[in-house]
Amino acid sequence: MVEFEKRGVPTVSWVAEGFIRDAIRSAENFGVPTVAMATMPSPFTNQSPGGVESMVSAGIDQVIQGLTEPPERGPAVDAGFTTITEPMLNFEGKDLLDTMEVMNRQFLEWRWSDGFPLVPPTPDRVERMMAGTTRDPQDVVTTLEPGFGVATVEKIAANAVMAGCRPEHMPVLITAVECISEPVIYLRNKAMSTGPHAPLILVNGPIAKELNINYGVCALGPGSISYANSVIGRALRLVMMNVGFTYPGVSDMDTIGSPIKYSLCAAENTVASPWDSYHEDLGYAPEDSTVTVHFVYGTCELYDFQNWEAEKLVRGFASAACNTVQVSTGKWLVGRRSDPRYHTEEKEHHFMMICPEHAIQFHRQGWDKQRIREEMFRRARMTFE
Template identity: 30%
Template sequence: MAKLEKAGIPTVLIDFEDQIHMVKEWALAEGVPKIRFLHGGRVVPGPEDVDDWIEPMLEALTKPLTDEEKESGRWEPSRDRVLFEGTLDEAQEFYQQTKDIPRPVYAPMAVYTDGLPIIVPTEERVRAMLTGTSHQPDELITYQADITGILTGQRKKGEVVRFQPSTWRTATVEQVAINAVMAGCKPEYLPVVLAIAESGCGTSTTVFSSQWVCVSGPIAKEIGMNAGCGMLNPGNPANAAIGRAYQLMAINLGGAITGVNRMSSIGSPFNMGGCCFAEYSDGLPPGWKGLNEEFRFKKDESVVMAMITEGGIEGAQFSPGGYRAFQKSGHGGIARRLDVKGTPGPHNWLEYLLPGLWANRTGPRTFIMVHEMAQHLYEYGFKSKEAVYEWIWEKSLTPVKDYRNYSWPDLTTDGWMGIERTSGKRWKELPDDYPVPVAGNMPSENRIIISGGDEELCLEISGGPIGSNPVYSVDAWR
């Protein structure tokens, strides 16, 4: 649309009325700030909705662009290095200022923070933070390796990172350090925060979107991250500050504003203060790779996985002692369901989760499991994570006639006119009994992370990592 507008050809964008702020943001990013916009209805029946905007749409498409509408150019955010000068109390008040966001929020939202008090980023504090990296303060954040992602597309090493959701924004090492100070980070955390910045700090929209950060490799122990009991709970300084830095960068470097361009209807508790934890590499079964090795890094290299998961989060927590009774002696409800009553383990406990994994949502899954449960899968016969991914993917095969009853495929199949990957045929041409995978296009889209304490628990998160290379080197930013 932007290309047509710049060529002088009128276009019109149809979206919901409460999305107008997001449309304006997109138009600014694409250099067509005066694009024509019509409102669609969320609840009005389709035929009536079309009747409301069909004539205005035809008029908008046939009426020549005005001189004002032909104006182009992108809006650039202020590059002022110093935002405020005054006392610490005055600075805290400055950073806590809010702005009223009309429909659909109808409430004030913080301009520079996540709504909570921050550490004021004074010159001295930022200078101290920058001792955590060898990179220069005025250096732009660039990709440290070739990468392919859903939000980023294909990017080459050395290319400048454009922050989400306002994709015209760039940032320097110093600007990242400022947000790290605000979040409460220590200088030794900065390489991790810089690696997160390389992801662009995406936020997604509409769905139950949660942003997660998982650190893999030696740096997790070096900076004292929690990979054990309660790793998602408050209390660990590194986990908390690094997770918060993601959200502050999304706000200050990406321009993410709830109700303007961050339109998740409910939001997610994992975004409130950020969500960051470490992989428990010592708990990996023999032959199972850590996240760093899964993405072709070495075992002694440190990486960050930046995840945006777009669905729900479900915890498979078993009754006290129930899981161990199932594995040790084949007793309890789990054993009865899987028809192994009286048979000692190891058993494949993933079988117990299968009925609910894709009950309401298609797509890959990220499993965060404690080391004991991973060990049982290994003893059962899964000698690698890849073997688990393959098993999950094969178990997800579903006849097309049932696949049609999910909500998301109406969108992901291009209205059933797209090409189904495993057959090479159009979706509409497939017979009802043709099996299609519900767990992503390929087994490797699923993910297993070993973390947490000693109790029997596995989190299943709808959605996998973003793209084929969602992992960023921490060592490159030391």
């Protein structure tokens, strides 16, 4: 709608009542403060043809009005979060722990929190965090949608402190922030979707070992062994919220949500892998340190404890990829989107992690990663109905 309006093409957006605030704020953020809307009680999704027809009939007068009369600026709406212009905040309590609790309660009210306790981003802590990078505190790393927040090194460091990061984590975090702002990621869609999109950070090369990023048991889960994974992934989510304004219930309209949105970060298990590493596949040298971010749409566990034959293993994997109801595997069948702003095309690619036991069986039978990809492409088909 926004891109059509910017090109002089009048539009009217059908908006469900639960999304009115989101629609008005989004239109303002994207440069269309006067938005024409036709509101309806609920979305069109999962409605019968007759139900959709009734909803359209009830709102058609709003559509006609929106196309024939100059639209007015949308009604003022509560932002749903708090912005503070003061460079420094002061909190008081009975003691340091009580003061920390006061700060956390206030941050919850302002929506600056992910729901877990935050480490106070004091000037001293933020300064120490920035010691992990040679970049200037005011260097602009990128601008993050949907709120077009300016991500400076200092702002990233403040969120890193709150997440529990250490200074040595900063290079990975800054690179991950750069990754999600790449046009091909289409961050606006990922940040504002009603689906549980979450950034998965994959770290390769020497830095993964230096930072002790877990690549083995429970690499994408909790625990002391996944400390670096947990805090780096959490920091990226906090940056998306507090710099990019991806606030749940305000711009992030995820219908149900998912725990993967708290944190997703891991290193590749190059110790047990029989193949070249992922970053080597992309043309990097083994001694290069790289960060890859892939937005996953949920997760799907590929369960197979009995098959050792490569053909049977890949057949099971492909069956999961054909399940269009399980969007973490089947959504790639839906298609693709283009972004006219950057002339990029977003394709639904799925990131497949194979456990060492399966990888070894594939390798023993002469299968490399490319053959697995080709077999998945060939087998993961559905008849058009």
